[in-house]
Amino acid sequence: MTDTAPLPASPFGLPDTALVVVNLGTPDAATPTAVRRYLAEFLHDHRVVDMTRWLWCPLLHFVILPLRSRPVAHKYASIWIDGADGGSPLAVHTRGLARALDAELPGLRVVDAMRYGQPSLADTLERLRSEGIRRFLVLPLYPQYSTSTTASIADVVDRFRASAPGCELRMVKDYHVDAGWVGAVADAIGSHREREGAGDHLLMSFHGLPQRFVDRGDPYQAQCEASAAAIAAALGLPADAWSLSYQSRFGREQWLSPSTEDTLKALAARGVTRVDVVAPGFAVDCIETLEEIAMMLAEGFAAQGGQLRYIPSLNADARHARALASLLRASFPDTVA
């Protein structure tokens, strides 16, 4: 089949191919109960915490969930989006991006799904199959591949594939240096700099990962570095005008360094007062960007006499949808027109 050949239609004239846009997941309310339910599912995944269950389950159920659910619920409450179409920013923006992609890709049925929580990826695949979909394209909203995130989505896809003979499932692995995506991130940074004036330094902050994962072969760190270098090159930034750091450490073991917090302290100590922070690993805004960077780290930097300006994620921006649509056309030329 060529790039431009029409998709075979289902008996009802609807597309028989679905694009499932998958994100991590998020609580369905900013309450300790909902956060506990979400964290319990997330932190039970062996891809995320690989500690032996004998040790991890008691620690999770009797220490982490009781201690963490309430303060984390307060954090979610501080960023929650009100209104009929509201909710956790990660859910709201993921839904919005799926709608924007649906408009870009008329031959596909585009839906959003979550690895943890609702709408569950496993249930979504099953529902689509019951509605006649036989071909599935899966787009994890992680530009950089990690076993803790992308591979966990692949686990669900593999399980569904094994249970659904006759269905074809294909998945994007990563898009960390995809030219369209790099251009969209660079454009968003460029627009911010035009509007607000360029800061003295651009910090690209990525979600962290235990160092151990990288030591055993996870390509995540190398892909974050390649993404940051490509974005800086697209903006024409000299090496001393930007840096890369890792945020959102969880637990006590060694995570990737330098941390975003330490990097901001070092910049303040060097007399850098105006820092623009962007988070290119987060396709959409979430607790880690809106609460951790734009609220907590910004407050900490202000206390050191500086000004931190957070540049929002691409979210449901048309540039984002166009870049991902091109990526899908290039990745699946026989299916995406």
Ligand SMILES: C=CC1=C(C)c2cc3[nH]c(cc4nc(cc5[nH]c(cc1n2)c(C)c5CCC(=O)O)C(CCC(=O)O)=C4C)c(C)c3C=C
């Ligand atoms: C962008 C890529 C991500 C990687 C890699 C990643 C690894 C990773 N995360 C945790 C623990 C937590 N992460 C949490 C939130 C969270 N993580 C990502 C993305 C990546 N995580 C996103 C997009 C979010 C936001 C979710 C939202 O609802 O807005 C949380 C929950 C919040 C909290 O309790 O602080 C935890 C916990 C580990 C352990 C890990 C790698 C092993």
Ligand SMILES: [Fe+2]
């Ligand atoms: Fe358990």
Ligand SMILES: [Fe+2]
């Ligand atoms: Fe995380």
